[in-house]
Amino acid sequence: MAVTVALDGMGGDDAPAEMVAGAKAAAADGVRVLITGVREQLEPELAGAEGVEIVDAPDVIESSEEPAAAVRGKPDSSMVTACRLVRDGSAEAAVSAGPTGAMLAASLVHIGRIRGISRPGIAAPLPASGQPCVLIDAGATVDARAEHLLHWGLMGSVFMRDVMEVDQPRVGLLSVGEEPSKGNALTLEAHRLLAAADLHFAGNCEGRDALTGRFHVIVTDGFAGNVLLKGLEGAGATLFAEMRRAAMSSTRAKLGGLLLRPALRGVRDSADPETYGGAYLLGLRGLAVIAHGNATRKGIANAIRFAARGAEVGVVARMAERLAADPPGSDLQAPAAINTVPPVTAPEIGDQ
Amino acid sequence: MAVTVALDGMGGDDAPAEMVAGAKAAAADGVRVLITGVREQLEPELAGAEGVEIVDAPDVIESSEEPAAAVRGKPDSSMVTACRLVRDGSAEAAVSAGPTGAMLAASLVHIGRIRGISRPGIAAPLPASGQPCVLIDAGATVDARAEHLLHWGLMGSVFMRDVMEVDQPRVGLLSVGEEPSKGNALTLEAHRLLAAADLHFAGNCEGRDALTGRFHVIVTDGFAGNVLLKGLEGAGATLFAEMRRAAMSSTRAKLGGLLLRPALRGVRDSADPETYGGAYLLGLRGLAVIAHGNATRKGIANAIRFAARGAEVGVVARMAERLAADPPGSDLQAPAAINTVPPVTAPEIGDQ
Numbered sequence: 031m032a033v034t035v036a037l038d039g040m041g042g043d044d045a046p047a048e049m050v051a052g053a054k055a056a057a058a059d060g061v062r063v064l065i066t067g068v069r070e071q072l073e074p075e076l077a078g079a080e081g082v083e084i085v086d087a088p089d090v091i092e093s094s095e096e097p098a099a100a101v102r103g104k105p106d107s108s109m110v111t112a113c114r115l116v117r118d119g120s121a122e123a124a125v126s127a128g129p130t131g132a133m134l135a136a137s138l139v140h141i142g143r144i145r146g147i148s149r150p151g152i153a154a155p156l157p158a159s160g161q162p163c164v165l166i167d168a169g170a171t172v173d174a175r176a177e178h179l180l181h182w183g184l185m186g187s188v189f190m191r192d193v194m195e196v197d198q199p200r201v202g203l204l205s206v207g208e209e210p211s212k213g214n215a216l217t218l219e220a221h222r223l224l225a226a227a228d229l230h231f232a233g234n235c236e237g238r239d240a241l242t243g244r245f246h247v248i249v250t251d252g253f254a255g256n257v258l259l260k261g262l263e264g265a266g267a268t269l270f271a272e273m274r275r276a277a278m279s280s281t282r283a284k285l286g287g288l289l290l291r292p293a294l295r296g297v298r299d300s301a302d303p304e305t306y307g308g309a310y311l312l313g314l315r316g317l318a319v320i321a322h323g324n325a326t327r328k329g330i331a332n333a334i335r336f337a338a339r340g341a342e343v344g345v346v347a348r349m350a351e352r353l354a355a356d357p358p359g360s361d362l363q364a365p366a367a368i369n370t371v372p373p374v375t376a377p378e379i380g381d382q
Numbered sequence: 383m384a385v386t387v388a389l390d391g392m393g394g395d396d397a398p399a400e401m402v403a404g405a406k407a408a409a410a411d412g413v414r415v416l417i418t419g420v421r422e423q424l425e426p427e428l429a430g431a432e433g434v435e436i437v438d439a440p441d442v443i444e445s446s447e448e449p450a451a452a453v454r455g456k457p458d459s460s461m462v463t464a465c466r467l468v469r470d471g472s473a474e475a476a477v478s479a480g481p482t483g484a485m486l487a488a489s490l491v492h493i494g495r496i497r498g499i500s501r502p503g504i505a506a507p508l509p510a511s512g513q514p515c516v517l518i519d520a521g522a523t524v525d526a527r528a529e530h531l532l533h534w535g536l537m538g539s540v541f542m543r544d545v546m547e548v549d550q551p552r553v554g555l556l557s558v559g560e561e562p563s564k565g566n567a568l569t570l571e572a573h574r575l576l577a578a579a580d581l582h583f584a585g586n587c588e589g590r591d592a593l594t595g596r597f598h599v600i601v602t603d604g605f606a607g608n609v610l611l612k613g614l615e616g617a618g619a620t621l622f623a624e625m626r627r628a629a630m631s632s633t634r635a636k637l638g639g640l641l642l643r644p645a646l647r648g649v650r651d652s653a654d655p656e657t658y659g660g661a662y663l664l665g666l667r668g669l670a671v672i673a674h675g676n677a678t679r680k681g682i683a684n685a686i687r688f689a690a691r692g693a694e695v696g697v698v699a700r701m702a703e704r705l706a707a708d709p710p711g712s713d714l715q716a717p718a719a720i721n722t723v724p725p726v727t728a729p730e731i732g733d734q
Contacts, residue, residue: 159624237613257606268511294629
């Protein structure tokens with residue numbers, strides 16, 4: 031049976047047109063898509079394409095709104111409706127290109143956390159040389175505690191193994207030097223927790239190691255993770271722009287650029303955030319994928335496929351099993367008990 | 383009269399050969415260089431070049447040593463000797479490519495802090511598009527408080543204005559979103575302090591803005607700053623390496639690469655950390671410049687010139703004046719009183 035993914039049809043800079051187009055492309059590959067949003071706006075774009083159904087949701091959450099208030103105040107928004115479809119079992123994953131903070135809040139309230147995980151983490155794929163790599167947390171929890179970093183390391187390992195098919199994922203801790211003694215108060219404590227945990231901890235990872243492929247999972251607080259992720263994106267964009275300018279600077283350079291262009295296409299594609307299209311929000315009782323706000327149909331289609339892949343391998347149940355085997359310790363905000371197989375459709379907080 | 387710079391002749395991966403060669407190149411431009419280190423190793427390299435004098439220092443601090451212990455235990459090391467030459471007035475700035483942590487400790491102990499500044503910050507130049515930009519702190523203080531960020535913003539502004547000749551430096555606060563409400567506990571508080579201070583605060587700066595030239599001074603804690611700086615360096619290195627590989631992948635691509643190469647030289651040079659050669663350590667009663675550990679003669683010569691420029695404009699005295707005009711508030715670790723013109727040669731702590 032085909033996997034069903036709920037797509038927020040109104041989130042993102044180019045909604046609903048690019049959302050509908052992305053949904054159609056993913057549906058053509060066999061994923062069933064429920065697209066949420068204003069029916070009158072979605073219907074003409076959809077034009078009766080097969081495998082995509084509209085779920086009417088009249089409200090839209092804007093990026094200017096305070097996330098928690100928006101999620102509370104707009105229960106019939108396209109984003110909240112997508113999350114509710116996961117909770118009630120109608121869909122196996124939710125995808126949104128809407129505001130990240132709102133999607134985080136909507137997921138927490140309407141999908142709920144895995145027991146024992148106090149903070150979900152955003153697992154953002156990095157364009158590392160030659161192999162898959164994921165940075166977690168890329169911005170969900172900007173003031174993190176050491177046990178959050180441990181949980182993200184455990185969840186990142188499961189994600190890499192089950193979704194990205196990496197045999198023994200190497201986990202690195204983002205820090206300011208390779209030696210275990212280098213770091214801030216948070217990473218020094220997290221280093222001890224990660225070294226004692228049942229995962230393949232490969233030590234500290236510096237900013238310059240992020241793209242080298244030395245690590246499959248890079249664990250960090252959401253502040254440094256977000257800064258690094260956006261820094262890498264910005265560095266790529268700046269360099270490509272400067273090279274384009276240089277390649278237009280003379281007749282000789284123009285000819286060189288023309289000849290070199292096909293060979294450079296692979297480099298550009300590997301640095302393209304649309305290759306995966308989105309980041310998993312890990313630590314929830316269901317699957318949520320956060321797509322880039324400026325995603326095009328290509329990115330949205332890939333985000334839907336990426337979400338479907340996670341649903342197919344049952345990544346949420348596997349993650350809960352893994353966390354039960356290595357239970358969190360002194361986390362005051364979360365109960366110590368963990369369900370080995372959590373009910374994916376039951377929320378832990380809100381709406382009960 | 384020529385400016386005198388003390389160079390740690392034994393620090394860095396390629397010491398002493400590259401240190402001596404860099405010293406000679408800077409001396410040829412009219413900077414007087416005192417090079418510290420093991421005389422028998424320096425003398426043959428120097429071969430009687432004019433404008434460079436050896437100051438004998440038999441010990442060397444290794445990167446494997448714990449910084450504070452190394453600085454205490456090796457008072458006659460090349461690094462500590464360079465800092466002492468600044469303190470006793472024999473040199474106006476110290477430059478070292480040795481271990482950053484040790485240079486920080488040596489500067490604190492032997493040059494001393496400006497009164498009112500509890501933590502110095504590393505001001506690392508960024509290769510931003512079209513204009514000078516400095517990131518502060520790039521790794522000196524990994525657990526920072528909001529008032530540290532305020533001090534770094536004030537000092538970064540003075541540095542940009544006086545050393546880099548930027549008329550009205552725009553100060554940005556590194557964070558996870560543009561809106562003032564986005565950030566972690568540290569940046570939310572720092573945002574309020576910076577907005578109220580007498581500097582040109584231009585709001586939050588995201589990781590992707592670092593190279594766009596929107597900001598002249600980017601203020602952040604030493605952990606996130608170090609992660610971002612190394613991430614940008616790593617992204618550049620990875621992209622250039624992948625492009626080189628792509629440009630060797632076919633006859634057509636090879637020809638394109640050859641034709642394009644001269645035009646790309648400018649792009650490569652602007653991303654080259656050796657262009658400035660080093661980062662200022664701001665907040666001290668004298669000038670200290672931290673050079674890259676793998677610096678070549680080019681980088682060392684530029685670091686010496688960069689240090690000499692700061693001495694020429696009297697950046698330390700100007701910084702102290704600026705801080706006196708906008709005195710730090712509730713900083714428990716530092717006295718509130720500030721000398722308007724601090725005695726550059728007198729240390730605040732240690733060796734008295």
